[in-house]
Amino acid sequence: MSYLYISEIFGSISSPYINQNNLDLLFGATLFIYIFFSILAGPIQAFISGFLGELFYQLVYYNTIIVYWCFFVGLLGVINSLYKYKPLKYQNLKPILYTFSIFVINSFLAMILIILYKLFLNSGLLSIEEIVINFGLKFIIQSLLSIVIFIPIALIIYDKLLSKRERHLYYLLLTHHPLSASDHTFSFQFGRTKIYFCTRCSGMIIGLILSIFFVHLIEGIFNSEFDPLFALLLIIILPIPGLIDWGTQRLLLRTSSTSSRIFTGFIIGVAMHLISFTKDYYFITLIVITIYFSILFFLIYIGQKRLLKRLNEELTPQPPDNNNREIN
Numbered sequence: 001m002s003y004l005y006i007s008e009i010f011g012s013i014s015s016p017y018i019n020q021n022n023l024d025l026l027f028g029a030t031l032f033i034y035i036f037f038s039i040l041a042g043p044i045q046a047f048i049s050g051f052l053g054e055l056f057y058q059l060v061y062y063n064t065i066i067v068y069w070c071f072f073v074g075l076l077g078v079i080n081s082l083y084k085y086k087p088l089k090y091q092n093l094k095p096i097l098y099t100f101s102i103f104v105i106n107s108f109l110a111m112i113l114i115i116l117y118k119l120f121l122n123s124g125l126l127s128i129e130e131i132v133i134n135f136g137l138k139f140i141i142q143s144l145l146s147i148v149i150f151i152p153i154a155l156i157i158y159d160k161l162l163s164k165r166e167r168h169l170y171y172l173l174l175t176h177h178p179l180s181a182s183d184h185t186f187s188f189q190f191g192r193t194k195i196y197f198c199t200r201c202s203g204m205i206i207g208l209i210l211s212i213f214f215v216h217l218i219e220g221i222f223n224s225e226f227d228p229l230f231a232l233l234l235i236i237i238l239p240i241p242g243l244i245d246w247g248t249q250r251l252l253l254r255t256s257s258t259s260s261r262i263f264t265g266f267i268i269g270v271a272m273h274l275i276s277f278t279k280d281y282y283f284i285t286l287i288v289i290t291i292y293f294s295i296l297f298f299l300i301y302i303g304q305k306r307l308l309k310r311l312n313e314e315l316t317p318q319p320p321d322n323n324n325r326e327i328n
Contacts, residue, residue: 028146035147036154038077039085046077060220068117075113079106080147087163087192090156099152107143111136162191169195176201186258199258200246203265204272211273231277236288238271243295250303252310 034053038046051074058065083102089095118131126134168187170179176198177184186202187194215226242264249256278285 028142031142032146032150034073034077035080036151038081039083039151039155040158041081042084043078043081046081047074050074050077056217060217068121072113072117076110079109085155085159088159090159091164096152096156099155100148103148103151104144107140107148110143111140114139159191162193164192166192167194169193171196174198183258184261186262199261200242200265203262204269206262207266207269208273209269210266211270215273215277226274226277228277228279228281231274232281232285232288234274235271235278235285238267239292242268243292247295247299250299252303252306
């Protein structure tokens with residue numbers, strides 16, 4: 001997902017971008033971002049994101065799919081992320097030198113793969129000299145600048161800022177719950193720093209972002225707009241599970257689980273994004289949203305009354321039992 005958006009802004013790690021002088025900076029920026037996050041995530045994630053990212057990019061912008069190059073991009077992420085980042089890894093000089101050496105070797109391996117790939121794909125169309133100069137050497141220069149020099153510096157900075165000591169960043173602005181209700185939160189870890197977020201709100205944000213991505217992807221592939229009536233139907237249906245999950249918890253009937261909070265928040269986030277596609281049905285959409293918010297405020301009111309009643313019962317002293325009084 002990140003690869004596609006990065007590619008749209010900077011340019012894809014696709015073979016047509018290698019030998020175009022006016023796209024050198026854009027190609028290098030994409031290469032740096034992709035490899036840097038691959039090292040942080042690991043080889044499996046690097047291959048999946050690289051392969052699918054290049055595949056999606058080609059589906060949207062190319063007339064044909066070059067499967068070999070999808071594998072190449074995924075493999076490029078794998079070989080550079082095998083020496084995966086770990087917290088406190090770059091506090092000493094030796095891992096930095098290892099990383100630098102691995103990047104140099106991998107850059108030359110990737111250059112050889114590109115030359116072989118071009119020889120196989122463009123057999124007879126381009127001479128060996130043209131392939132080596134326009135693709136092999138161009139790539140190795142980009143790789144040496146973007147990967148070998150700048151990524152070790154970025155990893156050292158990342159390690160110094162987020163791994164030097166263990167930290168737990170728990171802010172009410174992000175969690176929406178005090179520490180006593182920390183079971184309503186989950187954390188993302190960056191180095192040795194954990195940042196806590198509200199579970200349901202995070203699910204909504206993830207759903208919103210993924211919805212933007214997939215709708216954008218589908219529209220690009222099929223060159224068509226999202227159907228307004230279908231968007232309206234999803235807006236009506238998708239918030240119902242979240243309203244039930246949150247409402248039953250608010251009424252003290254049950255306790256939601258982390259997975260149910262993330263899932264219901266996710267589908268609500270999808271519905272939020274689809275509001276912008278209702279167009280001719282926008283007035284009906286506003287009525288639906290008003291109804292849902294009315295139900296939400298009603299549940300808040302009823303839930304608050306039930307909570308106060310329960311607290312009063314717990315704080316009010318109970319009279320002694322008559323049977324115990326007679327025995328005494």
